[in-house]
Amino acid sequence: xxxxxxxxxRTLAATLAxxxxxxxxxxWTIMEVCGGQTHAIVRFGLDALLPPNLTLVHGxxxxxxxxxxxxxxxxxxxxxxxxxxxxxxxxMLRVPGSQGDLFGVKAAxxxxxxxxxxxDALELARANPDREVVCFAVGFETTAPAYAMAAxxxxxxxxxxxxxxxxxxxxxxxxxxILSAPGCLVQGFLxxxxxxxVMGYEEYEDLARRYRVPIxxxxxxxxxxxxGIAMLVRQLEEGxxxxxxxxxxxxxxEGNVAAQAAVREVFEPTLRAWRGIGDIPQSGLRLTPAxxxxxxxxxxxxALAQAGSVGAxxxxxxxxxxxxxxxxxxxxxxxxxxxxxxxPLGAPMVSSEGAxxxxxxxxxxxxxxxxxxxxxx
Amino acid sequence: MADDQALHLHCSVPVRSATVxxxxxxxxxxxxxxxxxxxxxxxxxxxxxQLHDGAVFPVEQGALAFTTDSxxxxxxxxxxxxxxxxxxxxTINDLAMCGAMPLYLSAxxxxxxxxxxxxxxNVVDSMAKAAKEAGVRVVTGDTKVVDRGKGDGIFINTxxxxxxxxxxxxxxxxxxxxxxxxxxxxxxxHGLAVMSVxxxxxxxxxxxxxxxxxxxxxxxxxxxxxxxxxLRDLTRGGLASALxxxxxxxxxxxTIEEPLIPVRESVRGACELLGLDPLYVANEGRxxxxxxxxxxxxxxxxxxxxxxxxxxxxxGTVTEDCPSIVVLRTVLGxxxxxxxxxxxxxxxxx
Ligand code: SF4
Numbered sequence: 195x196x197x198x199x200x201x202x203x204r205t206l207a208a209t210l211a212x213x214x215x216x217x218x219x220x221x222w223t224i225m226e227v228c229g230g231q232t233h234a235i236v237r238f239g240l241d242a243l244l245p246p247n248l249t250l251v252h253g254x255x256x257x258x259x260x261x262x263x264x265x266x267x268x269x270x271x272x273x274x275x276x277x278x279x280x281x282x283x284x285x286m287l288r289v290p291g292s293q294g295d296l297f298g299v300k301a302a303x304x305x306x307x308x309x310x311x312x313x314d315a316l317e318l319a320r321a322n323p324d325r326e327v328v329c330f331a332v333g334f335e336t337t338a339p340a341y342a343m344a345a346x347x348x349x350x351x352x353x354x355x356x357x358x359x360x361x362x363x364x365x366x367x368x369x370x371x372i373l374s375a376p377g378c379l380v381q382g383f384l385x386x387x388x389x390x391x392v393m394g395y396e397e398y399e400d401l402a403r404r405y406r407v408p409i410x411x412x413x414x415x416x417x418x419x420x421x422g423i424a425m426l427v428r429q430l431e432e433g434x435x436x437x438x439x440x441x442x443x444x445x446x447x448e449g450n451v452a453a454q455a456a457v458r459e460v461f462e463p464t465l466r467a468w469r470g471i472g473d474i475p476q477s478g479l480r481l482t483p484a485x486x487x488x489x490x491x492x493x494x495x496x497a498l499a500q501a502g503s504v505g506a507x508x509x510x511x512x513x514x515x516x517x518x519x520x521x522x523x524x525x526x527x528x529x530x531x532x533x534x535x536x537x538p539l540g541a542p543m544v545s546s547e548g549a550x551x552x553x554x555x556x557x558x559x560x561x562x563x564x565x566x567x568x569x570x571x
Numbered sequence: 572m573a574d575d576q577a578l579h580l581h582c583s584v585p586v587r588s589a590t591v592x593x594x595x596x597x598x599x600x601x602x603x604x605x606x607x608x609x610x611x612x613x614x615x616x617x618x619x620x621q622l623h624d625g626a627v628f629p630v631e632q633g634a635l636a637f638t639t640d641s642x643x644x645x646x647x648x649x650x651x652x653x654x655x656x657x658x659x660x661x662t663i664n665d666l667a668m669c670g671a672m673p674l675y676l677s678a679x680x681x682x683x684x685x686x687x688x689x690x691x692x693n694v695v696d697s698m699a700k701a702a703k704e705a706g707v708r709v710v711t712g713d714t715k716v717v718d719r720g721k722g723d724g725i726f727i728n729t730x731x732x733x734x735x736x737x738x739x740x741x742x743x744x745x746x747x748x749x750x751x752x753x754x755x756x757x758x759x760x761h762g763l764a765v766m767s768v769x770x771x772x773x774x775x776x777x778x779x780x781x782x783x784x785x786x787x788x789x790x791x792x793x794x795x796x797x798x799x800x801x802l803r804d805l806t807r808g809g810l811a812s813a814l815x816x817x818x819x820x821x822x823x824x825x826t827i828e829e830p831l832i833p834v835r836e837s838v839r840g841a842c843e844l845l846g847l848d849p850l851y852v853a854n855e856g857r858x859x860x861x862x863x864x865x866x867x868x869x870x871x872x873x874x875x876x877x878x879x880x881x882x883x884x885x886x887g888t889v890t891e892d893c894p895s896i897v898v899l900r901t902v903l904g905x906x907x908x909x910x911x912x913x914x915x916x917x918x919x920x921x
Contacts, residue, residue: 204830207903239905310770310845416903546846556907 201415202238210420211243217427221247223379224426225372225519227365228386229256229547230414236552238416248427251379251519254368254471255386257333257361258285258545259517262467263507265361266291268498272328272359272490273299273306275497279322281315282330284308288544292506312344312358319348319356328490331358336388338362338479339453342460345481345488357490360480363466365389366397367477371468372518373405380519382426384412384419387441392457394449398437406435413441460485469541470507470514511540516549523553530558591686596716605714609692613699614678614709626710628675633737636671638662639730647694647724650764651779652855654727655698660784660855661806662731663705667786668802668858670741670793671733676702678712678729683722694725705784707731733786736793743820745800750889751867752825753860755788755880756781757833758810762852763841772845778837781879783856788877795873798863805857808912811850813859814897815911825897827887827909851912861889 226232232252235241241250254260270291273280280296287296287306300306305325309315312329319327331341341358348356365386372378385398390411398409408429412422422440429435439445457479466478481489491498507513510528515521523529523542533539535551542548594601611619618626642658652660659676666673678698682691702709764780766772785804792799801821803813810832818825834842834849842849856879862870867885874883890898899909 202902204903237907238901238903239907240903242905243903308770310772314771555910558908558910 201413201417203417206417207240207243207420210417210424214248214420214424214427215245217424217431218245218248219431221249222381222427222430223249223251223519224382224384224423224430225251225253225380226384226412226419227253227255227369228384228389228414229259229545229549230388231255231384231386231412231419232549233547233552234414234416234419236556239556240416240419243420244423248423250423251522252516252549253372253383253519254468254517255334255365256517256542256545256547256549257337257363258289259513259541259548260363260368260468260471261286261289261332261361261541262469263292264467265359266295267293268491269296269330269359270294270299271498272494273304274302275326275494277324278326278328279305279307279318280328280330281307281309281312281318283310283332285545285547286330286332288538289541290538290544312341313347316344316348316353316356319353320351323355325355326493327356328494329356329358330361332361334363334365334386334389335393335457336386336391338457338461339392339450342456345460345485346456348488349485354487357488357493358481359490360461360478362461362479363468364463364477364479366401367474368468368471369398369401370405371471371474371477373401373407375518377520378518380407382408382430383410384422384426385409385437387411387413387418387445390439390441390445390449392450392453394447395437395439395445396447402435402437408435409437411437411439411441411445413444468517470511470517472514508539513540513542513550516542523550524557526550530554589688591682591684591688591691591716593684593716593718595682596714602714609688609695610678610712610714613692613695614702614712615699616708616710618675618708618710619712623711626675626677628710631734634735636666636669636733636735637730638665638669639728640665641726641728643723643726644765645723646765646768647690649768649780650777651760652764652782653694653697654725655694655696656701657780657782657855658727658729659698659701659705659707659709660782662729663707663784663786664804664855664858666731666733667784667789668741668804669733669735670739670789670799670802671735671786672790673705673707673731673733673786675708675710676729676731678709678727680712680714681722681726681728682714682716683724684716684719686724691725694727698727701784705786739793741799741801743801743817746817746821746823746861746889747800747863748823748889748891749864750800750861751864751870751885752814752827752887752889753862753867753870753874754810754832754884754886755785755858755860755874756856756882757835757838758805758854758857759834759838759842759849759852761855762809763838765853766845767841772841778835778841781854781856783879785856785858785879788874788880789858791873791876792860792870795869797866797870797873799860799870800863801861803859805854805859807853809849809851809853810857810859811848811897811909812911814909817861818897819895821889822894824890824893824895825887826890827897827899829899830902831884831886833882833884850909859886864888
């Protein structure tokens with residue numbers, strides 16, 4: 195992990211920030227799509243280094259935040275079933291469904307386990323042949339290959355007690371939805387480097403062309419993000435709108451072809467509701483008919499149909515606006531008052547990559563860095 | 572009738588059983604055997620050997636410090652330690668953070684039926700070793716056995732008493748603006764070591780717990796004449812939580828320099844991977860000291876003489892502005908709040 199330091203170099207950050215400041219002649223609004231980047235921007239105070247006429251808005255790139263409440267409710271129902279071991283990444287456990295969260299189900303006796311990889315869940319299924327192991331498959335293109343591999347492996351092993359509750363979402367359709375929404379503020383995108391590591395960036399070229407919006411594939415470390423912003427600003431100032439790759443150390447135009455093939459074997463695109471935003475065509479992944487046996491929605495159809503979902507969001511939560519870059523978390527009336535990480539009204543206040551949580555954690559009581567003094571090295 | 576049954580039950584249980592049985596907590600012969608063969612043998616000292624209801628010991632004039640803590644770690648054994656040594660170090664450190672020199676500990680065991688006797692012996696031997704190395708004695712104790720499934724193998728409670736040197740005033744209310752904030756060593760090893768075994772994670776480079784007793788380094792710090800205003804060990808919630816608690820307790824602000832905080836490369840890598848922040852990860856052998864700024868160098872020199880604190884560094888300053896708030900100067904030179912977490916840190920999604 196030695197490589198981290200050089201991407202957190204203070205002198206280099208100051209140089210890049212100065213370069214950006216010199217380049218910006220007109221006000222611009224750019225969006226970082228990915229929650230990991232939002233987190234890094236707020237954690238390292240990157241926006242405090244930028245000129246005031248360059249506005250960063252935060253995108254829908256936190257998979258925890260955009261998982262629709264109906265799917266969370268399904269997760270809660272499945273996790274409550276007596277024979278089920280329900281596996282999830284840690285972040286999902288605190289996300290409120292319409293009646294409680296997975297932690298609540300665990301406290302009430304449900305067998306909910308935190309896993310670090312879908313293959314851990316597969317192991318659990320092998321070790322517990324008399325139990326049903328259901329894995330909450332949440333994430334973007336980044337994690338989809340690992341879930342696909344788990345399903346392929348489960349089929350190879352002939353496991354009949356393993357299934358996925360498919361909740362994956364795809365980034366480009368969400369970017370298109372943001373661009374085509376009325377009142378869209380976004381003039382350029384930092385695209386998520388990890389997503390492109392898997393998928394490449396060919397599909398972004400079409401978006402850039404059709405919407406005349408520059409897109410820079412960008413990594414996650416502070417220097418990556420500043421470099422990505424510099425590349426984006428240069429395009430904006432020069433009136434260009436193409437896809438550029440800041441994250442060349444990890445991303446190739448065609449992406450990881452083997453990973454894409456695994457995803458295509460197991461999943462297919464489908465219409466998906468995004469929490470707070472609404473339905474976006476072709477923006478989710480569901481299991482293909484060949485893998486229906488590993489689809490929790492099919493396998494537990496009866497149990498799921500019985501309970502149903504209320505699907506009620508808290509009416510005060512503006513997460514839809516936050517996720518589309520139309521509202522900054524501190525401008526939500528509930529921020530840090532009715533809505534806190536202890537009692538979240540919406541998912542962006544829960545997830546470690548959620549914009550509301552990032553602002554709550556690093557920015558509350560503004561003045562301490564909201565626009566802190568700029569430091570030269 | 573009931574007595575007959577009880578008698579029958581005792582007779583049917585093998586005397587030298589390989590696992591803990593309910594009868595080991597029943598107060599009968601088996602329990603006596605357990606106490607004699609496992610606890611008294613391991614903790615070996617005349618006060619405990621009396622097998623009295625409590626321990627009687629002489630006290631010096633002045634003040635005593637007294638503390639208790641319970642240990643429920645899973646797994647019981649992890650790289651660099653186990654629940655037994657942890658239960659000894661933890662209570663010693665709580666006393667040390669008051670400025671006291673620990674003397675005597677109690678040990679309460681809640682054992683789960685079916686626990687292997689070998690595991691119990693290993694844990695107890697490790698406790699005895701830790702106590703001996705630290706120069707404290709386990710002088711009284713208690714054992715209960717709960718039904719299988721009602722415990723997690725072993726829970727241990729330790730309480731401890733220690734003597735306070737005269738004239739010591741240590742506590743959050745003593746923290747003053749301008750104080751230097753010293754950190755005794757690198758962060759995060761304990762939490763990551765436990766997590767690596769619990770979750771079956773394989774990290775490149777062994778990460779071992781930092782579990783260690785801190786009373787000797789604290790003693791030297793106090794004896795070298797440095798005005799020490801407050802001490803705090805960095806257990807659950809790590810550095811960030813301790814700083815926040817003290818900032819509120821002292822009604823003071825604090826500025827911390829992120830680049831100065833030592834975190835081992837392997838720990839940092841593992842944290843990056845899991846989406847954890849080492850500033851919030853638990854430690855069992857690290858502490859912070861608030862000392863008068865003019866004595867910073869002597870304090871650091873005193874700390875660095877000890878192996879457990881040889882990496883001691885200054886990481887920040889107590890300030891007058893923004894009371895109760897901890898501000899972190901990031902590696903990029905920007906400022907942000909270092910806040911309390913709302914719950915436990917959870918590994919992130921991608
Ligand atoms: S602050 Fe809370 S209520 Fe407001 S948008 Fe964020 S999650 Fe929703």
